[in-house]
Amino acid sequence: MIIELGHYCLALVLAISLFQFFVPALGVRYKSSSLMRSSFITAYISFLLVSLSFLSLTYAYVTSDFSVSLVAQNSHSLKPLIYKISGVWGNHEGSLMLWILILTFYSATVALVGRKLPLKLISLVLSCQGLIASAFISFILFTSNPFIRLFFPNIEGEGFNPILQDFGLAIHPPFLYLGYVGLSITFSFSIAALLIGKVDTIWVKWVRPWTLIAWVFLTIGIALGSWWAYRELGWGGWWFWDPVENASFMPWLATTALLHSSIVAEKRDTLKAWTILLAIVAFSFSLLGTFIVRSGVLISVHAFATDPSRGLYILLLLVLFTGGALVLFAKKASHLKSGSLFQPLSREGALVINNIIFASAAATVLLGTLYPIFIDAVNNSKVSVGPPYFEAVFIPLMVPAILLCAFSPMLSWKRANIENIMERIIAVFICSILLTSILVFIYNGSASAFLGVFLGFWLILGTTYEFIIKVGIKLSFKTFIKRSLKLPRSAYGMSLAHIGVAIFVIGVTVSSAWREEIEQPILIGEKVIINNMELSFLSINNVKGPNWIADRGEFEVVRKGKNKEFMYPERRFYPASQVNTSEPAIMSNILFDLYIVLGESLNNDKSYSLRVYYSPFINWIWLGILLMALGGILSLTDRKHRLGYAIKINNENISK
């Protein structure tokens, strides 16, 4: 009964969303403020009903109602509660429900904090959100309905991919979707601006925080996904340039560009058309990601079950939204008044270069991801584009970006004087070269390790120096602290995020340059030595989990100056789905990770295949990403980026 209620709610929201699309648009056309105002109510009601619908599906999962087809296919009564809940979005249909839930949540939030925006703007935004919602809800209802009952109910569910039974992965999709769907708001704002034909201060003030929100969630979502891959897939890697990963990385790159270009739009009243284009592109990338993951045009280790008819539907959505937006852009963009031209050597000049780099980076990832499709179309052969391509094109793009990132905040707006900052740049350069040379010499690193570590130092020192100068030089310690506390939070946010980038770069470089690995068969009682640590294989025991049984190996780790430590890698067997998985044991700290994977027992019975990885500084990768996200959050709390900005602005031009 409850599931039927959820089904009914969703169908109702389809009607309401269509209403939310048409009526405010008509209101704008016929200058009727009551029609425009209806968009607020519909936004709230949609969110309420979608929540009910989502809850009913969750209820079916929690109570293991196997008469519902989706639950029977994807759940199992023996699964721990948290994975029953995360199972709701662990499949195609449920993940779309989550998508819609977040979309209506954002629409309702925009309606709530945007009450005092010019009515025309906010109702066009909500109308556009209504169109997106109706398109996705009809996609769910007509091609991927999660509420279908089975004619003959199953007694037990068909389980759930055990690799996906991991906490990081359970919370990864909600974060990612909060990012993806957050971009719908900047998209809708851009459409509204194009329709109105005006990009003013209010518009920019609104787009920046929403871009930041989407960016923060995307950043965290991607980090969680890669953290999962690292801990769970059992080969010690953290990024594989897989089409599905790229699908989340492309919107991130576009959003990063958008974040920076909206600063220029805000501060210098220029680059408006470009900012709007980026907002359209960023949301299109998140639609494209949806398309790639679900349509079957590309294969990937973690794509959803695919179905060509769904693919066609998503392609139509893509044409409707991206195509429509780009037509509108082509027609209207030239009418947008843009500010004065600017000097190449200035803060905005540097930000433009940042934008060019990030846009090219997104384009190269797009090209690499879709290359198999192009080649297939051109000469009918199948190729695969792997990490070598991405590393070869991506790293050279990012090197200048990081070089620029350290000193462009030192440039002043409008017209910078290079002589003023040359001294600082040289000082930072010399310090970082010296530090890098010493470290790389002591630890005997390669040229690429040198480059990576240098970039890290360069960015950390440059950012810190810039921060100190912003506070003021030649101050007593007390005044320094006092004045630095007065700096706006967005200044802290930027410095923190840039330092996060530096830490990330150091993590990536060091963990790959100084990584050690051992792969060999091992007998109980034998020892291996990796990076001055001694690992002894003590025993194998049988253990039992909630829905698996496992062989658990016991390893004793001895390292200098420390007590004995024990690690327990497992080989799990999930009877429900008849699948074996390796559960690596990871000893993790800020300086290194020791990663043990226990393989199958080899044919002579006594020996097991063993893989051990020593990855120094690998946690700096996630630490760096975390700092970037924290920087974003800190900026968001800055008064001038509050979501409800414009509330104070007098709302006199309501019905213009």
Add this chain to the structure above:
Amino acid sequence: MKKKYSYLPLIFFFILVLFFARQLILKEDPSELPSVLLEKSLPKIKLDKLSDYKLFNKKNLLQLNEPSLVNVWSSWCAPCQIEHEFLMTMSRSNNIKIFGINYKDDKQDAIKVLKLNGNPFYAIGRDDDGTQAINLGVYGVPETFIIDASGNIRYRHVGPILEYDMNNTILPILNKIK
């Protein structure tokens, strides 16, 4: 922004959509072999010898006169490492002959993997520049083909063979065509 430039993104997007539409409409599922090859005879492949392992060529595959597997792998491919133990199981426990194509790999690295994790291959050959794999329609590594006794391709598996695939796909098909 000049008017004509503002049409560029639209044009680019339009081209992209054409490619997608073609892929969706013409090709059903990229994980399936282009129908040209399925049920056809294994194409001629010319591979190089890897150290002193027995060289894989079409002749020694046909001489077997029993169904076999052709596995495309590399030492640099992480999923291949995962798949390796199941290849070992199939060759040791189920006595299945597996032919290996070592795809765009470093000789020493490949030998190292076989020394460490065991050699599941009945015969093996190196495909240095990846051209031989293209003849087979390989999309990426790992990929596995089931070949029947008369040398026809009967099934193509894209991605690593995990335990589930081994028990529910590969072994049943091999038994069926025996």
